[in-house]
Amino acid sequence: MPYKQPVSILLIIHTPELDVLLLERNDFTDAWQSVTGSREGDESLINTAQRELAEETGLRVDVSQIRDWESCHDFEIFEVWRHRYAPGVTMNTEHVFSVEIPVACEVDISPNEHRRFKWVNWQQAAEMVFSPSNAEALRELPARMGH
Structure with missing residues (x-):
């Protein structure tokens, strides 16, 4: 399997009322998060966000519905996940996106990646994520x- 690119997206899925x-x-008990994922090949970052949304939740949206925050930051890759990257890669650049859906709904989570989901207000979500x-x-x- 090829190494993951150290370029990823963070996609916040929310309702108009800002339930998230x-x-x-x-692989990390009690570690809650928004949708995340690494870019594959030379896909655009907004296409990465669209793909990861579908893979991790089963939700499908047009890229025009995804808002690019034009914001990114670098962070150190957790030691436990560094084996997924080329030797010597320790930093990742994460780009932030969001998508609004009409109402909180059931999602089809990827059992390989996630064990459960929940909808919470944005304040509670900010306290819960790792x-x-x-x-x-x-x-x-x-x-x-x-x-």
């Missing part, structure tokens, strides 16, 4: 959506 979908990782960059993006959500 969180997924619990299989990733500092995910928490920061969730705290920005109301302003980004004009609330």
